[in-house]
Amino acid sequence: MEEAIQFEPLPAERVEYTPPPQQEAKDRGWLGIAFIRLLSLAIVGAAVYYSTEGLVAMFVLFILVVPVEKIFPRHRGQKVRRPLYKLDMSYAMSSPLLNLIGLIAAAIVAIISFAWVPGLMMRPVVAQIPTEWLPVVGFLLFDFVSYWTHRFYHEIPILWKFHAVHHSTEHLDWVSGFRAHPFDGTLIAPAFAFLIAAGFSPEITGLFAIFQIVLGLLLHANVKFRLRWLHPFLGTPEMHHWHHSNEEEAIWTNYGAAIPLWDQVFGTYYMPKDKRPSVYGVDEYIEPNMVDQLMYPLKGIGNPFNIIRHPFRSMKVGIKFYWNLMKQMKWVIFRPRGMKPPM
Ligand SMILES: [Zn+2]
Numbered sequence: 134m135e136e137a138i139q140f141e142p143l144p145a146e147r148v149e150y151t152p153p154p155q156q157e158a159k160d161r162g163w164l165g166i167a168f169i170r171l172l173s174l175a176i177v178g179a180a181v182y183y184s185t186e187g188l189v190a191m192f193v194l195f196i197l198v199v200p201v202e203k204i205f206p207r208h209r210g211q212k213v214r215r216p217l218y219k220l221d222m223s224y225a226m227s228s229p230l231l232n233l234i235g236l237i238a239a240a241i242v243a244i245i246s247f248a249w250v251p252g253l254m255m256r257p258v259v260a261q262i263p264t265e266w267l268p269v270v271g272f273l274l275f276d277f278v279s280y281w282t283h284r285f286y287h288e289i290p291i292l293w294k295f296h297a298v299h300h301s302t303e304h305l306d307w308v309s310g311f312r313a314h315p316f317d318g319t320l321i322a323p324a325f326a327f328l329i330a331a332g333f334s335p336e337i338t339g340l341f342a343i344f345q346i347v348l349g350l351l352l353h354a355n356v357k358f359r360l361r362w363l364h365p366f367l368g369t370p371e372m373h374h375w376h377h378s379n380e381e382e383a384i385w386t387n388y389g390a391a392i393p394l395w396d397q398v399f400g401t402y403y404m405p406k407d408k409r410p411s412v413y414g415v416d417e418y419i420e421p422n423m424v425d426q427l428m429y430p431l432k433g434i435g436n437p438f439n440i441i442r443h444p445f446r447s448m449k450v451g452i453k454f455y456w457n458l459m460k461q462m463k464w465v466i467f468r469p470r471g472m473k474p475p476m
């Protein structure tokens with residue numbers, strides 16, 4: 134608690150990463166728009182050529198989820214062809230290619246997150262756990278690390294820029310969960326590294342990861358079931374809808390996917406009985422096309438070839454960046470409960 138007091142008012146290192154002022158929609162002209170459309174089409178085309186898995190996944194979800202959304206809609210009148218549904222379908226179709234890029238990023242994040250260090254430290258403890266309890270303990274630990282990573286992605290501005298793409302959708306339904314920057318997939322990388330280092334098998338850890346991804350997609354569905362009796366124990370669409378809500382009281386809440394336990398423990402649980410979320414999206418302006426969204430978090434980081442041109446200077450920048458990131462993580466861990474983003 135003392136730490137929490139120490140971090141008020143906000144430390145300077147956090148302010149340093151505040152995203153640039155709101156952008157306005159770009160005035161591209163028809164040639165620019167045609168170019169962006171062509172480029173988006175090329176990405177989708179290349180992705181489907183590489184693998185049709187995204188297409189199949191989208192098809193399966195369409196068959197399974199859309200009828201349920203039609204019969205039990207949460208937001209009545211929201212059509213399947215709601216605004217930007219084509220953008221989210223493009224993400225779904227491109228997912229195999231984007232995931233491939235994401236996988237490389239995830240491997241890097243798994244290493245530099247150092248989540249494997251506490252994992253290695255826990256290895257002797259995990260070795261003592263009876264085999265039949267391993268899946269339960271592993272699941273809780275996976276969820277714990279995912280909770281914190283997700284929280285960092287929201288509360289640290291430079292990481293938020295990646296995750297903001299996922300949150301930019303203003304309509305939640307069967308396909309909206311696909312909209313995510315490929316680097317957003319790095320969200321589960323630290324949990325993966327942690328569990329493997331702690332001695333859990335890659336099979337079971339992979340199962341947790343797949344479960345998290347599939348469940349994540351389903352939690353966006355536009356369905357009205359509240360499942361209130363499950364609220365204290367399980368993540369429901371309502372819980373994730375609140376997570377996507379852009380209403381002030383819901384910002385920085387409900388980071389858990391499968392279970393609300395860690396939100397309850399760390400004070401980010403928000404499930405009012407008498408209210409349901411109605412407004413989704415983010416405050417900042419994010420261009421509604423895939424090309425701009427893929428570039429969105431990378432804006433302002435400078436020329437990547439500078440690493441070759443000025444290796445030492447880049448290293449210094451890298452270390453400073455890393456140091457600031459650690460400081461901000463500390464800030465996030467010890468911030469007062471119930472705190473909202475500084476304006
Ligand atoms: Zn989120």
Ligand SMILES: [Zn+2]
Nearest residue numbers: 299310353377
């Ligand atoms: Zn989501």
